[in-house]
Amino acid sequence: MTKIISFVVIVLFIAFGFSWLADRPGVLSIVWQGQLIEMSLMVAASVVAALIVAIMIVWWLFNTVWNSPHAARRYFRARKRDRGYQALSTGLIAAGAGNAILARKMTARTQGLLSADQEPLIHLLEAQADLIEGKYDAARRKFEAMAQDPETRELGLRGLYMEARRQGANEAALEYAENAARNAPYLPWAAQATLESKSRNGEWDDAIRLLDQQKAAHVIERGEAERLKAVLLTAKAEEKFESDPKAAREDANQALKLSKGLIPAALIAARSYLREDNLRKAASALEPVWKISPHPQIAQLYVRARSGDTAVDRLKRAERLESLKPNNVESLFAVAKAALDAQDFHRARAKAEAAARIEPRESIFLLMADIEEAETGDQGRIRHWMAQALRAPRDHAWVADGIVSEKWLPASPVTGRLDAFEWKVPFGQVEGPVEDNGIDHALSSLPDVAKPQIREKIIEIPVPVKVADPVIVTETKVVAEKQSFPKNEAAASPEEKRQDAVPFFGGLPDDPGVKKPNAEPDEKTRLNLF
Incomplete structure (x- = not known):
């Protein structure tokens, strides 16, 4: 676009010059070697312009003839380079597709057309071809050579990291990842591997610092970075809760600011307040999280916040939770348990039945059996509810990578992935019950209370x-x-x-x-x- 504008400006300038001469006619006289040459200004200007054009054409012809050998060499060199890049591209595609024969063929052709110093990707193609053919030692040597070159260092470390992971050499893989993350924190694979390793070793401060670097380099999104940082802060708070509850509470509160529904952080903050007998702040830490994601551990800590409370006081606190999250299975279950402790069997039975109608599960039917035992003591009805619990879906638990844990953990013990544990039904649970395990079916088949003889x-x-x-x-x-x-x-x-x-x-x-x-x-x- 700039060239076009410049050309138009020059043409307009020349046209303006000719128009200016045309508006001002005159005669130009030149005496050269005793001869008088007279012409108008327009003719003189045209002669000068033609002379300039002729000189430019002559110069172009001379320059073309003079540089023709170099131009020919450059043409053939460019053609050879294009053929080499075409072979390199075909070889990389073949290596990615797992075609070892074509990849090795394109490797040989690329080496004949291109120089390894000119194009470092030739080393990558050779290493990929060796991996496909099962020559792991040769591939590792090529990756090591690439790691020594500043231009291909990251690519070589990536190859060495993958090979170490494949062979089970986790310590070597971690060393390669840390080396890559030290020089290039924007690499997602290196930063993620280093982050998981530091989390597995309990180096929470280093993990948080590395996560901040990833966030600054825009490697991960802001929302994900804040969630992972909240998980790391919660793990840090849990580790030092016994030795320094106040510092643990600060980390937990900071984690709650980053992720408002993080249940473990709320539990740590509330337990820290309860150690200081500050029930009001403990409730303020638990209630917002309960509104977002009701959890039985929150209900248990909230209801039994003070050891000196009576069963009626605990029932009132459970009803407070129900008012914050009405028509929720966890709220109804908490009220039913508190009512059973307070010997209010009618309310306990009603709330348990309402919870079972929302989500029939094992713990609810076991609670019904406890209510039956405390109220009637009828063994037939107790066995009926126990049988319903055996057929009911299992309760939720902390699950990550096929591992069921009794408590929340910051990382998976299998893969080391951060924030892997989820509160859900454990693995192996069928999608739907084979039999009708609803509360209505259980109540309709409930035997009558037996009279003692x-x-x-x-x-x-x-x-x-x-x-x-x-x-x-x-x-x-x-x-x-x-x-x-x-x-x-x-x-x-x-x-x-x-x-x-x-x-x-x-x-x-x-x-x-x-x-x-x-x-x-x-x-x-x-x-x-x-």
């Missing part, structure tokens, strides 16, 4: 009685009061059933309360020595 039972107690003959011992029988269990009729023999029950008052044989036997004791009684 009251029966009599005779308990025989052998009592030593002192008589004139110290060898003879008699037995008395006492009628027990009515029991709620069936009579054990097989325990007494027919003869013992026919004997009268004799009360015992602990006196001598002449005591009126002791009934003397009418007949002499038989041989069996004599042998029953005390």
Whole structure:
């Protein structure tokens, strides 16, 4: 565009000059070697312009002839270079597709057309061809040579890192990644590997510093960077909670500013406030997170914030959580548990049934069994709810990469990935229950409360009685009061059933309360020595 404008300006300037001469006619006289030459100004200007053009054409022709050998060499060199780049491009595509034969063929052609010093990608093509053919040692040597060249250092370190990971040499892979991240923190693979390694080793400050560098270099998005930084701050706070609760609380509050729904950070901050008996600030740390993502651990800490509270006080706190997040399964479950502790069975049963209607799961049916045991004690109904719990979906847990953990962890123990744990149903759970495990079906099949059967039972107690003959011992029988269990009729023999029950008052044989036997004791009684 600039050239076009410049050409138009020059043409306009020349046209303006000719028009100016045309408006001012005159005669130009030149005396050269005794001859007088006269012409008008327009003719003189035209002659000068033609002379300039002729000189330029002559100069162009001379320059073209003079530089023709160099131009020819440059033409053939450019043609050869283009063919080399075309072969290099074809070879890289073949290597990416896994075509070892074509990749090796294009490697040989590229080496014949291009110089390795001229194009470093030839080393990459050779290394890729070696990897496809299984020549890992040769490929590693080429990557090491590339790592020594400043122009291909990052590419060589990347190749060495991938080879170390493939062979399971995690320490060597980490060293290559740290070297690359030290010189180029904008490399995502190097920064991510270094970040995961420092997180696995508990080097939280170094991990946070590296994450800030990634954020400044725009390697990761702002939202993701803030979430990962919040996770690192939470892990740092959890590590030093026992030794320095106040510093841990500051880190947890900073993490909550970056990620408002981070449950572990809220738990750490609340526990730190509770150590100072500051219940109001602990509640202010838990309630905003509860509104975003209700969690049973938040409910447990909130309800049992003070150890001296009564069951009724805990029920009121659970109802406070329900008011913050109504019609939520976790809110209803928390109120049902608190109502059970307060012996409010009607409310506990109603809230548990409402929670089961929203999300039937194992813990809710187990809670129904606890309510049944505390209220009725009917074993049939308790077993019914236990059977429903066995068939119900499992409860949520912290899950990452196939690992189920009882508590939240900042990184996956398998891959080292940050913020890998999610609160969800553990792996292996089917998408939908095979049977109908709804609360309505469970209530319709719930057996009635069994009425206790009251029966009599005779308990025989052998009592030593002192008589004139110290060898003879008699037995008395006492009628027990009515029991709620069936009579054990097989325990007494027919003869013992026919004997009268004799009360015992602990006196001598002449005591009126002791009934003397009418007949002499038989041989069996004599042998029953005390």
